[in-house]
Amino acid sequence: MGNIIRHAQANHVVVRFNYDPQKATLEVEDDGVGFDVPPILFRLARKDHLGIAGAAERAELLGGKLTIRSKPGKGTLVQAVVPLQPFEDPAIREAR
Numbered sequence: 065m066g067n068i069i070r071h072a073q074a075n076h077v078v079v080r081f082n083y084d085p086q087k088a089t090l091e092v093e094d095d096g097v098g099f100d101v102p103p104i105l106f107r108l109a110r111k112d113h114l115g116i117a118g119a120a121e122r123a124e125l126l127g128g129k130l131t132i133r134s135k136p137g138k139g140t141l142v143q144a145v146v147p148l149q150p151f152e153d154p155a156i157r158e159a160r
Contacts, residue, residue, distance in 0.1 A: 065092070067115050072096025072140065087128075087148055093141045098134040119144065 068074050074096030082089040119142070120130040128146035 068092070068094050068096065068140075071099075074139070083148075085148065088146050090144045091141060093139065095139045098136045098138045098140050100136060101132045101134050116142070 074094035134140035
């Protein structure tokens with residue numbers, strides 16, 4: 065929401081949350097100015113878009129994924145999907 069306020073110049077924002085036994089899905093969509101999404105989200109951190117890069121990192125730490133769809137002049141949809149099954153980091157498993 066902070067990025068929408070600071071960057072999007074949006075008139076409308078829609079927030080959707082869906083929960084089922086396998087996963088939780090959060091979507092935030094705006095009708096703002098949009099932007100070109102790089103193929104690797106962490107590249108946004110180089111352009112001072114730390115909020116998006118941080119959200120992507122947090123989703124991955126939970127075994128989930130952050131997806132962004134946006135085009136200049138067409139608004140933005142950010143979707144985070146996180147599994148609700150117990151997640152175990154493979155690095156931790158290998159250390160045992």
